[in-house]
Amino acid sequence: MIRVVLPAHLRTLASFHGEVELEISGPVTVRAVLDALEERFPMLRGTIREHVTQQRRPFLRFFACSEDLSHDSPDAPLPDAVATGAEPLLIIGAIAGG
């Protein structure tokens, strides 16, 4: 079981409160987590990564286990603590004006 923490606006959009829990078969990567997340919450498609390029949106970052994973390959294995559910994958919006 994988745990994901979404930014507040995306929790509201998905009408979901708290951590999202996802089951993933196969390697636990950012791509696999986002695929599973968007499958469960289709309204999140395009909000975390671009529809066509699948690139992470520039004002979002991925963190886990106190590490910034934003610039790792989306196919790189996530830390074991995330894969086992001990730690969540954090999707964090930039603290930027407005």
Added chain:
Amino acid sequence: MSGVRVLVGTKKGAFVLTSDGKREKWDVRGPHFAGWELYHVKGSPVDVNRLYASQSSGWFGQLIQRSNDGGMTWEPAGNKFVYDGVPGTHQWYDGTAHPWEFKRVWHLEPSLTDPETVYAGIEDAALFISKDGAHNWEELSGLRKHGSGPKWQPGAGGMCLHTIILDPKNPSRIFIAISAAGAFRSDDGGATWQPINRGLKSQYIPDPEAEVGHCVHHMAMHKSRPGVLFMQKHWDVMRSDNAGDLWTEVSGNLPTDFGFAIDVHAHEPETVYVVPIKSDSEHYPLDGQLRVYRSKSGGNEWEALTKGLPQSNCYVNVLRDAMSVDSLESCGVYFGTTGGQVYASKDAGDNWFPIVRDLPAVLSVEVQTLA
């Protein structure tokens, strides 16, 4: 009992303002989509409870929301806008070639006949259509592939397709406008397009009378006379009596002819409204006095409408999609400001009052007249 519903898009959410036909007591609901930019909210003319909203943010990109109950509840619809083929390049601010990139939806225009069909004007400029209630979107790419695309360039707000006007008498005819490319018309339902900018003169571009490159801010039409168009250009208020084939300036006695919003009275096709703004570098009313100007002669002769509007120390802007009219017997006129006020007039502009004063900066105002 008749009534009106005012759909307000702001920098931090959408608001729905409703009143009965007296337009004295208002119910204000919102913010919907709190914290997001709502560039535009508009209802279907054939189903007043079907609303579409463009919701976006710099963090999370573009969403489209849909309501089937007049804005009480909403559901996310499709947000996948993919250009048809290789997008190519347009001009960047410095004249260099810049790749076409989707940024946001500026304007949603529901079909005049089918509540499931809606058009979207986007940045970087292109026109999209959905025929399934905004779930799936397809580009009407004949516009972008017209051939002049590489000469289009962004205005200060981006290279946006911000105006879509559907001809109520000719379902094959569509008008659009782009900053800063100009106005275009299709006579075949959006398959092919021609620029309709003859008569425009823009001193800020290398060829002031170029076929494309004009910063058209907004256009308006009265449904009884779809061949007559009014335009607020960057500078200049313009009029065409032949569906855009030729424009003539009707700025007349306006104190400044820079501005964004323009609209037409619901029952008087020659009565036009603009909100003059001081200049392209000072986006607020002249002399700090918020004045709507009305022409009852289709332009050239304008009168200032000031009763109920602040006449000192007012430095707000009124953006291009932030003015609308209702079609009650005494035509109501509405506009929103970047200071968060939504003003209304029940008597075609003679007297004004604020429905709300302290919303986030208003991006768009659309009005539905309820039976």
